[in-house]
Amino acid sequence: MQIFAKLSFRSKINLGVIAVILIFGIVLAFLVSRVVATAMSGEIKKRGMNLSMNLAGRATNSILALDFLRLKNMADEVVESSDDIAYAFIQDVRGQVLSHTFKSGFPSELQDANPIPPGASSHIQLLDAKDELIYDFALPVKVGENRLGTVRVGLSRAKAEAAVRGLLLTIFGVSAGVALVAVAMGTLFASTVTRRLNVLRQSAEEMIKGNLFLHISPRLQRNCWEIRDCKNEQCPAYGDTRRRCWNLPGTLCPECREGSYEDKLSACKDCLVHQINVGDEIQSLAESFEVMAMTLDAHIQELEEAKKNLIRQQQLLKTILDVNPDLVSLQDENLVYQAVNPAFSQFCGLTEQEILGKTEVPLFPPEEAGEHQLENLQLLKTGGYQSKEVLVGKDGEKRWLHMVKVPVYDEDRITGILMAARDITEIKQYQEKLIQSLKMEQLGKLAGGVAHEINTPLCVILGYAQMLLEDLPQDTESYEFLQLIEKQAQICRRIVGDLLSFSRHIESRMEEMDLNRSITEVLDLVRHSFKQDWIDIAPSLAPDLPAIIGDKERLQQVWLNLLNNAVDSIGQDGGIWISTRLDPQSRRVQVTVADNGAGIAPENLKKIFDPFFTTKAPGGGTGLGLSVSFGIIQDHLGTITALSPAPSEFLEETGRDKTPPRPGSVFVVELPVSREKSAADTFTELSPETPPVVDQTMV
């Protein structure tokens, strides 16, 4: 059966036709042969009986007369009358053979082979004489009721069988001939069908390969515009030799009907063009196939266009989501994550695949997850909106997030929750710094007010103390006491001065000045004393610095503060590197003061510009130096930044440094050349590997 299924269509048709004809032939042959055999057998019997009756009738007189010659002649005549009469003989009433037609002797077994049963008028017995079957007819010779003898005639069945065989041969021959003709016609028919089916199959294969530009339908002898003598070039069928007009929408013949394909086709069936050009079912199939391919092609092109659009939009959306620094996630109604953006994945420290399909429970710490779930369930229930700021993360990496959660609706049903969270840690820091600045400002105002009020009595105290010193002899106890008063009053005055400076109660004198020179003057002042502690100063001042607008004395106070801090950080044996340079783009000059001292602890880095913050021993410093410097630089519209440990490019070998390398620190001061606001008056990164940076620009 599988073999039959694999056969070609043509072979199947041929096999089917042959099978039908052969079965028909065989059945017919058998039936006919049976009928003919029966009929022949009946005819043989009838003929045999006739011959026997005839012989019996004629033999009566001869038997009575015992005329053996005539009996012999009669028997011979019977045998000679036909080929199939095997023998004839006549017996007397005792069974004695009176005459027979056998040439040499009489077959002894034949004499009693066919007795007539009592009461029967005749008897026919089929004899098997080895090489042939013989019907033996026995008929009594009677005169009235008196039986004179018996005539026996043998008729061979061979002739009848030969006739049946001949008939069978004829039927088989005719069947074979018909089968051949049928095969030829079947082949012709099947090849007509299969050729066209093959074209269809090849076309289908082409379609599978993606080639939709098929040409299956045969070219028409007369196209629709030729049949109708049409000149309407607007009609879509005009000039289209590939497609049939009834398959095209929007044709413009008056009879053409718009609407569904079925409507149009029903109208087209009465059209002359359709009647002339319509083919059989296979051709219609081919035409439909071609139209289908063309339609499919158009649809595929539309789909591809749509796909491109979709991909573009998808990419846009993905880009938006991917690039978006905000954390975005979408959870379904079971709070399973359906989509997250890279920022979210990065925040969780997992890949997108690890997150998708899970709820919060395995992703976040139990408390956090529980809290989220409660909120989310509430949202799903109420359909409300949530916006909050949360502090998340472990110690040391805590981040502030502004989290917004909105329910996602599908028609009237909530199908999920969209969460967007923005990292507002920096904003928070800025807020804290702003608060700190405000606090400092208030503190400065308070300190300045206090200092201003103290300054006058202090000047009186100092003036009178100095006057008394001039009057008193130097070796008295009183003189010593006065000296002590004056010294402490001086200290107070310096503190007051610092406080005034911090609270900007001192008037600045802004004028054009040489930055390098201000630095050089300070260096000249301190170099000698630094050397005593084995501290080298290595200046690297850019020679082409433009003059800047600034208060030279106050800036020199900044440099002095920074250098003093560096010396305090180094202690003994170390180096200080001071450099200047111009950033032509931003029109700002940069001053860096680097040391290879102990550096600043990270937790202190944020606080070093706070007033009264000091790491020195009590009495070692007021904690106002850096905050005063900060204020001065701010007055100059500049920035001051501290880095620790110091990046290596700021440190150079001093040759004297035998101590193991220490972190060191760098203070970077940027000052505008002019006091007008420049475009680049913003924070600029120093290096990609910048360690924790404190940017005070905003302050």
Place this chain on the structure above:
Amino acid sequence: MARWRLLACLAFACFFLTGCGDDEPVKKIDLSKREEITVIKPPAAVTYAYLPQYSHTVSYQRHHLLVEYLSQATGLTIRQVFPDTFDEHMNMVGRGEIDISFSNPFVYVQIAGRYGARAFARIVEGEGEINFRGQVICRADNPQIKTAKDLKGKRLIAVDAYSAGGYLYPWAWLLEQGLRKKDFQEIAFAPGPGGKQEKVVMAVYSGKYDLGLIRERTLGILADKIDLKQIRVLAHSRWYPGWVYAVRRGLDPAVLAKIKDALLALDMKKPDQRRILEKAGFTGILPAADADYEAVRRLAEAVESRG
């Protein structure tokens, strides 16, 4: 499943087709075993022959009961024999192959004359008729034959040259009418063997011959075969003696006596013998002598001499 169904159908068809074979019983026989057939000669018997004026079958049907009766009555073995022609009958009497001859008077006078046969009995027919006569017949619709004169130039058929009723007796009538053999266009005799009387009637009936000479009572035999209205009896001959039993010369007189007694003993009144007589076509048998047939002998001579 469908495959099995198909196979079942084919098997059924084969069964059906093979079931059509003939189922006649066949007897095996060996035709090669041969033997020579020799006809066993019939045992010696008294032979009885009936002049073949009819076919052997009719002769047999008419006389075989009588022959059986004679065998039983005499205790002799008597066998009926069937000569084909009148001539043969006479010759067989001459050769001694027929012991008892039952013939017409014309043949009797011949065998008596030639071979010394002697009459010993004669039959009685009908209502005691011991004589019989012949007839001249033609087709009833033959317009040319009205009187005896019209017979001239016609075609004539008779039973046999040795027939009494079917030739000799009616020919005597023709002679009396002044007609001679030469006056007829054709004179023919019915072909043998047997059934000659009927053949004459049939020849006239069919129109092949214009005139026929037959024994009286012949037409009655053909009553159920032809339409007798188509046949016209032109004339009857004179009455002459009827059929005669004769014995050949040389038969044992004791045998003859037994047979004669048995024949004469037949009585219509005895039912079994009546059946024998009726079958034979006569009602009784009387003794006869050669002298009873003198008239016939003379008639024969007259016909031969006048032609």
